[in-house]
Amino acid sequence: MEGLKGLLRHVPAYVLLQRVVGADRLRYRCIEEVKPGETVLDIGCGPAYYFPRLAQPLKYHGFDTDAPYIDWANEHFGGENAGFHCGIFDEAAAGSLPPIDVVLLLGLLHHLSDEQCTDLLNLAASVLRPGGRVVSVDTCFEPTQGRISRWMSANDRGEYVREPPAFEKLALQSFDQVDGEVINDLTNIPSSHWMMRMTAPSSL
Numbered sequence: 198m199e200g201l202k203g204l205l206r207h208v209p210a211y212v213l214l215q216r217v218v219g220a221d222r223l224r225y226r227c228i229e230e231v232k233p234g235e236t237v238l239d240i241g242c243g244p245a246y247y248f249p250r251l252a253q254p255l256k257y258h259g260f261d262t263d264a265p266y267i268d269w270a271n272e273h274f275g276g277e278n279a280g281f282h283c284g285i286f287d288e289a290a291a292g293s294l295p296p297i298d299v300v301l302l303l304g305l306l307h308h309l310s311d312e313q314c315t316d317l318l319n320l321a322a323s324v325l326r327p328g329g330r331v332v333s334v335d336t337c338f339e340p341t342q343g344r345i346s347r348w349m350s351a352n353d354r355g356e357y358v359r360e361p362p363a364f365e366k367l368a369l370q371s372f373d374q375v376d377g378e379v380i381n382d383l384t385n386i387p388s389s390h391w392m393m394r395m396t397a398p399s400s401l
């Protein structure tokens with residue numbers, strides 16, 4: 198498993214694996230949320246291989262802590278309306294941004310502890326313009342999943358794969374409106390994901 202984790206730091210291998218397992222289709226489902234003309238913040242964007250599928254025109258700000266991912270994204274998609282930044286998305290980064298229509302957290306929350314999720318969701322809520330939303334998708338455990346899907350969840354790179362109610366509880370600390378669905382029919386290998394749409398930041 199360590200070998201696979203190392204391989205996934207190699208960007209073309211990461212992108213290829215996403216396509217082979219069908220994880221790209223999960224991302225495409227999530228980014229349907231973005232409408233032309235919107236401003237998008239993508240936290241934990243990785244190489245953002247799904248960028249060409251985002252509705253255009255748009256203004257895009259991507260953040261990731263992994264330099265090779267960010268370098269690759271900048272090389273392929275960087276431009277006047279798309280900036281990729283290497284680093285943790287923190288208050289200083291949030292303060293540098295214009296109001297955001299959609300925050301994407303694609304495959305991030307299951308890498309973060311409860312405390313880190315709470316801090317990040319509060320920060321995401323703080324950058325939204327009125328009517329803005331946060332969209333997340335994560336590997337989850339769920340009661341109806343079969344053995345292969347459960348194995349996939351248990352062996353995910355993320356250390357905080359949760360059941361949907363646990364993700365929802367975290368989201369409800371920062372947002373008054375949270376809608377979610379289990380998605381288990383998009384990937385080529387049986388696996389379960391939890392997609393959430395968060396609106397109405399609690400602090401407003």
Ligand SMILES: C[S@@+](CC[C@H](N)C(=O)[O-])C[C@H]1O[C@@H](n2cnc3c(N)ncnc32)[C@H](O)[C@@H]1O
Pocket residue numbers: 224240241242243244245246260261262263266284285286302303304305308
């Ligand atoms: C599973 S990858 C998802 C990448 C991309 N969003 C996708 O769907 O393909 C999670 C990414 O989150 C990044 N990450 C983890 N913690 C982070 C943090 N606190 N701030 C920014 N990025 C983070 C990792 O470097 C990794 O690239």
